[in-house]
Amino acid sequence: MSFGPQAWIQQHWDARAALNFMLGGAGAGLMVAAALAYPDSRAPVMLSLVLVAAGLGAVWLETGKKLRAINVLFNPFTSWMTRESFVALLLFALGAAALWRAQLLPAAAAAALAFVYCQGRILRASKGIPAWRAPQVTLLIVSTALAEGAGLALFFTTAPLAVGWFGLALVLRAIAWTRYREATRNPALEAPGKALVQLGTLAALVLALAGAWVPASAQLAGFLALATGLWLKLALVTRASLNQGFNLPRLPVRGAR
Numbered sequence: 443m444s445f446g447p448q449a450w451i452q453q454h455w456d457a458r459a460a461l462n463f464m465l466g467g468a469g470a471g472l473m474v475a476a477a478l479a480y481p482d483s484r485a486p487v488m489l490s491l492v493l494v495a496a497g498l499g500a501v502w503l504e505t506g507k508k509l510r511a512i513n514v515l516f517n518p519f520t521s522w523m524t525r526e527s528f529v530a531l532l533l534f535a536l537g538a539a540a541l542w543r544a545q546l547l548p549a550a551a552a553a554a555l556a557f558v559y560c561q562g563r564i565l566r567a568s569k570g571i572p573a574w575r576a577p578q579v580t581l582l583i584v585s586t587a588l589a590e591g592a593g594l595a596l597f598f599t600t601a602p603l604a605v606g607w608f609g610l611a612l613v614l615r616a617i618a619w620t621r622y623r624e625a626t627r628n629p630a631l632e633a634p635g636k637a638l639v640q641l642g643t644l645a646a647l648v649l650a651l652a653g654a655w656v657p658a659s660a661q662l663a664g665f666l667a668l669a670t671g672l673w674l675k676l677a678l679v680t681r682a683s684l685n686q687g688f689n690l691p692r693l694p695v696r697g698a699r
Contacts, residue, residue, distance in 0.1 A: 452571060452683045460679035463561055464672045466530075467583065469493025470554035471591020471611075473537060478552035479595060479604035484541050486598050487550070489516035490591075491537045494557070498530060522567055526560035533557050558587040565678075573631070573682040578622040583675075585615040590671045593646070593664035599651050600660045608650055612667060616643045619674075630682040633673040642670030 471488045476486035536550035560578030569575050592608040616639060623635055646663040653660025 451681070452685055455678065455679055455683070457680055458500045458503050461518045461585065462497040462652060463675045463679060464497065465493045465500065465523045466497030467558050467587035467675065468560060468590040468594060468668060468672070469497065470533070471587040471589065472559045472594045473547075473554035474551045475591045475593065475595035475604065475607060478607050479601060480599050483598060486595060487537055487540055487547070489594070490554070491534060493603040494533060494554075495615065497603070511537040512531060522563040526557060526564060529553060529556045529560055540572050555584070556676065558584050561587075570685050571683050572686055573626055573628050573684065576625045578618065578625050581618045582615075583621045585611065586671045586675060589615040590640070590668045593667035593671075596650070596653075596660050596664035600657050605650050605653060606658060608664070608667070609647055612643050612646060615671070627681045628684075630684075631674065631677055634677045635669065638670040638674050 472486055473490040476490065480486055533550065533553040536546055536553050539601040540546040540550045562583035565579050565583065566577065590609040592611040595604050596608060619635060619638055646666045649659040649663035
């Protein structure tokens, strides 16, 4: 690897860190969808908690010294990772309680929203990486999680409320992606971004509407929304994460003697 004025991809976060945004975001979005459109079943809530736990477990595996991961809890006033950890504990507590008392689902959904908001702020706090520090990244992360969760919810129900929330989440995600793309223009995100718009938004909306006649098409729509969102976040963390590089307005020149 060469360092200097030329940018280089950060080496601290790999696919395991990306899984926290991918699985955790989808799980949190599913909790929100469960509260809005499917409050009478425990299955979406259980899957939501499993996905969030799997995402956090994946990023824990990336740490060099596993026992030092407890240190993430010691900086709530300065670290969005710490805030994410505390919100995750609240999410697990409320989600587990909601398995027995459905009245707690809205509180669990609020914790899920706070969780993905923290994820967006974690990326935005990385000032040395232009693709992450853009203010638009927070809405992109939150809206992508909501769309993924709404897509997962279609595997449990195709009720009109679930389909309506799915369509709204897709439109919000498309708007967030458009605003983010205009602000960053990262070549590494062009292919997943194109797939997100064409397959994960336009095709998914058509298939969701067709679900009124062919229920399986709604599930295909959910899969497309989920897959394209996961691809975008994987690329954002692992391939678009170029450092800014050094700002050297004047380079030393060794003159001949």
